[in-house]
Structure formats: structure tokens, C-alpha cells
Amino acid sequence: MYDLAILWDWIAFSVRWLHVVTAMAWIGASFYFIALDLMLKPNAALPDGASGEEWEVHGGGFYHTVKYMVAPARTPEHLTWHKWQSYSTWLSGAALMMIIYWVGGELFLLDPTKADLSLWQGILISGGSLTIGWLAYDAMCKSKLSEHPTLLMLLLFVILVVMSWGYNQIFTGRAALLHLGAFTATIMTANVFFQIMPNQRIVVADLKAGRTPDAKYGKIAKVRSTHNNYLTLPVVFLMLSTHYPLAFATAYAWIIASLVFLTGVTIRHYFNTMHKTGKGPHWTWIVTVLLMVVIAWLSTVPGGDTYEEAEARALTPYEAKFAEAEGFEDAYFAVVGNCSMCHAREPSWDGMYWAPKNIILETESDVARHADQIYLQAGLSHAMPPPNAIQMEEADRRSIVAWVREVRAQ
Numbered sequence: 001m002y003d004l005a006i007l008w009d010w011i012a013f014s015v016r017w018l019h020v021v022t023a024m025a026w027i028g029a030s031f032y033f034i035a036l037d038l039m040l041k042p043n044a045a046l047p048d049g050a051s052g053e054e055w056e057v058h059g060g061g062f063y064h065t066v067k068y069m070v071a072p073a074r075t076p077e078h079l080t081w082h083k084w085q086s087y088s089t090w091l092s093g094a095a096l097m098m099i100i101y102w103v104g105g106e107l108f109l110l111d112p113t114k115a116d117l118s119l120w121q122g123i124l125i126s127g128g129s130l131t132i133g134w135l136a137y138d139a140m141c142k143s144k145l146s147e148h149p150t151l152l153m154l155l156l157f158v159i160l161v162v163m164s165w166g167y168n169q170i171f172t173g174r175a176a177l178l179h180l181g182a183f184t185a186t187i188m189t190a191n192v193f194f195q196i197m198p199n200q201r202i203v204v205a206d207l208k209a210g211r212t213p214d215a216k217y218g219k220i221a222k223v224r225s226t227h228n229n230y231l232t233l234p235v236v237f238l239m240l241s242t243h244y245p246l247a248f249a250t251a252y253a254w255i256i257a258s259l260v261f262l263t264g265v266t267i268r269h270y271f272n273t274m275h276k277t278g279k280g281p282h283w284t285w286i287v288t289v290l291l292m293v294v295i296a297w298l299s300t301v302p303g304g305d306t307y308e309e310a311e312a313r314a315l316t317p318y319e320a321k322f323a324e325a326e327g328f329e330d331a332y333f334a335v336v337g338n339c340s341m342c343h344a345r346e347p348s349w350d351g352m353y354w355a356p357k358n359i360i361l362e363t364e365s366d367v368a369r370h371a372d373q374i375y376l377q378a379g380l381s382h383a384m385p386p387p388n389a390i391q392m393e394e395a396d397r398r399s400i401v402a403w404v405r406e407v408r409a410q
Contacts, residue, residue: 005408009376012099019092023239026085027232033082034229037222038275040067049073070215075207083197090189097182101126101175106318107369111172113305113313125170126179133159133183134190141195141224149223153230160184160261164254173248173303173358174241177257181238184231191224229272233264245358246299253303256295263291307345310363322368325410327403334396335367335374338385349389375404 040052051069055062101109105119109126117125137156145152163183167176199217206213237260241247247256266284274280305313315323322328341348343361359373360366367374377384378392379400385392 005372005376006380008099008103012096015092015096015099019089019096022085022088022092023236026089027236029082029085030225030229030232034226034272035275036065037067038272040065047072070218071203071207071213075204079204081197081200083192086189086192090185093182093185097126097178101178104372106316107372109171109175111170111175112316113309114168115170117170122171126175129163129167129179130183130186133163133187137187138190138194146223153227157258157261161254161258164257168254173245173250173253177238177241177248177253180257181235181241184235184238188228188231188235191228195224196221230265230268231261233267234261237264243357245354245356246296249303249354249358250299251301251303252298256298259291259295259298263288266291304345304358304360307362310345310360310365313365315365315368319365319368322371322404322407323364325403325407327399327406328364328368330399331374331403332364332367334392334399335361335378338390338392338396339374339378342385342389371404371407374400379404 039054043053049068050066053066102123105122110122140152164180167179199221202217203213266288270280270284339361343355343359379397
């Protein structure tokens with residue numbers, strides 16, 4: 001039965017929930033350890049090999065943390081590894097991408113006005129492109145560029161800008177920003193899997209074997225961890241961007257995404273400096289605000305096709321399947337009569353300037369393209385339209401359900 005769509009939607013919701021929870025755990029651990037490392041204080045009474053200590057109070061108790069720059073003299077009996085937060089976040093994010101942007105690729109991934117791609121081609125680009133960033137970044141980190149960390153990060157930023165532009169030439173605006181976030185998150189998780197954890201294992205193995213660990217392994221892990229710390233905030237923004245058309249549905253969405261990486265750097269620089277010195281550089285907030293002003297200005301430039309262009313465009317095979325089905329005419333008029341005052345290229349609802357989530361429901365191709373979402377939001381449920389906006393007749397909802405089920409039954 002087509003109502004399996006309900007189960008599929010709940011699977012997507014559950015995976016998204018898991019992704020958010022694991023991301024919170026990973027980000028929280030990253031922020032905490034960077035802050036802890038920067039707040040460590042020297043103390044002459046510390047054990048040999050210890051570089052600093054920090055006293056903290058939380059939850060009614062006191063915590064005394066001591067850091068060994070290379071390793072302690074002996075292997076601790078109990079050692080907690082912080083790795084699963086990263087792995088779980090990436091794996092759940094990859095699963096969510098497959099559910100939304102691969103299985104639902106004809107709606108959420110591909111934009112026929114940008115590139116004439118089949119679904120399998122889009123999926124191949126989607127998955128394959130994620131590895132490019134890690135390969136380039138890792139090669140730079142292992143080259144002589146590692147001796148020039150500022151230049152290395154500038155080159156990484158250039159790669160991110162190029163990928164932001166490239167994704168926007170192929171995918172929907174929503175998919176483009178999401179993929180840029182996944183592209184960056186792949187670099188971060190690969191840092192943990194291929195560099196941070198292996199280097200830490202080498203140090204632990206040396207301790208167990210009674211050898212003196214080489215300090216270079218800890219330094220490599222620390223550099224990669226610091227890079228992750230500066231990339232975190234932009235990734236969070238890109239993950240949330242799918243809810244805000246002003247971020248992804250404008251002509252300069254790729255520039256907006258690029259500038260967000262700079263705001264992530266300025267914000268983290270403030271807090272990292274504050275943790276280290278007790279006072280953050282206030283100029284970083286001025287730069288951040290200016291960047292956000294530029295981003296807001298860029299978001300006012302409209303993107304996407306006009307009503308006339310949408311009317312003239314030939315239906316894709318996916319759209320034609322729904323537009324040519326029995327019951328489409330009744331469903332189309334039900335949607336246009338109840339939804340298009342908000343979900344339009346130029347909404348007529350007072351005070352609304354952009355369609356919610358950039359879901360446009362004006363032309364026949366618009367409605368056919370979003371059939372599944374209409375079915376779930378306005379057919380099976382009463383989520384749309386909002387009850388304080390318009391009271392949709394039950395007969396209209398039934399016509400939507402009958403139309404979509406007719407297509408899926410074929």
C-alpha cells in the first residue's frame with residue numbers, strides 16, 4: 001500500500017533524530033576538549049610529563065584534569081576513547097542523505113532547470129564528490145603546507161568555495177548547501193578515523209610496550225582536532241539551512257554558504273582566545289556581524305525560475321507521471337485554491353515574501369513535482385495549510401489522497 005510512505009517518513013524522522021543527537025554529542029565533546037586544552041594552567045607540582053592542569057566545578061562536584069603533552073609514564077588502567085560520537089554522526093548523516101536525497105532524488109536532489117541529469121547520475125555525483133575534499137585536504141596536510149597552517153586553511157577555504165559553486169550548478173539549492181555540509185563533515189570524520197585515532201593508538205601501543213612515545217603523533221592529532229573545531233559551526237549552519245529559503249533558494253546561495261565558513265572562523269577564534277587568555281578579541285564580533293549583513297543582503301536576490309518559465313518548461317518523467325494521472329485536475333485545483341497564496345513565487349499572504357521552505361505550488365509541474373509532500377502534509381495529515389490561515393475542506397484533502405494513491409497503485 002502507498003501508506004508505506006508514512007512508515008518511510010517516520011524512518012527519515014528517526015534517522016534525523018539520531019543524527020541530531022549524535023552531532024550534539026560530537027560537537028559538545030569537541031568544544032569541551034578544545035576549551036579544556038586552552039584553559040590548562042602550569043603547576044610545578046604536576047607529575048613528570050604533565051603540561052598543565054585545570055580545576056572545574058559542575059553538578060555539585062569538583063573535577064581535577066591533568067594533561068600529559070605526550071603520554072604518562074605508564075598506561076592508564078582505564079582509558080576512555082572519544083570516537084563513536086564522530087562515527088555515529090557521519091553514518092547517521094550518510095543514511096539521512098540516502099533517504100532524502102537519493103531515494104527522494106527526483107524531488108530534492110535534481111534541479112532540471114540547472115542540469116539535465118538522470119537520477120543515477122545525480123546520486124553518483126552526490127556520493128562520489130564527498131571524497132574529493134578529504135583527499136585534497138589530507139594531501140595538503142601531509143605536504144610542506146603543514147608548516148604554513150594559515151596558508152593551508154586558506155587553500156581549504158578555496159576548495160570549499162569551488163565546491164559550493166559546483167554543487168549549485170547541479171543540484172537544488174537545498175541539496176547544494178546540504179552536500180557542502182556533508183562534504184565538510186566527511187573531512188572532519190575522516191580526520192578522526194584516519195589520523196587522530198591511529199596516531200593515538202600508536203602512542204598507547206608504545207606505552208604498553210614500554211617504549212617512549214614520539215611526540216609527533218600527538219601533535220598531528222591535535223592539529224587535525226583543531227581544524228575540526230573551526231569547521232564545526234559552518235557545518236551546523238549548512239545542516240539547518242534546508243529550513244530557510246533565504247539561505248538556499250537565492251541566486252547567490254553558493255556565496256552565502258562560503259561566507260558562513262568565515263563567520264565560523266571568527267566566532268571560534270573569539271571563544272578559543274577567551275578560553276586561553278580569559279578575554280576574547282571583540283573585533284571578531286564586528287567582522288561576524290558585517291559578514292551576516294552581507295549574507296542577508298545577498299539573500300534578497302531572488303533565485304529560481306519565474307512563473308512563465310515554469311509554465312513553459314516541459315514536464316520531467318517524474319512530474320508527468322503525476323500530472324497525467326486520473327484525479328490530478330481535482331487535486332491541482334484543491335492545492336492551488338488552498339496553498340498557493342503562500343507557496344508562490346510571489347506570495348500574496350500579507351507579510352510573507354518567500355514561500356515556506358521554497359515549496360512552490362502554482363503550476364501543474366509544481367504540484368506534480370511535490371506530490372508526495374502534498375500527500376503527507378495536506379492529504380493524510382492536517383499540517384497544511386495552517387488552520388488559522390485557511391480551513392481546507394475534507395473533500396479537497398480526499399481528492400489529494402485519491403490522486404496520489406492512484407499513481408502509486410499503478
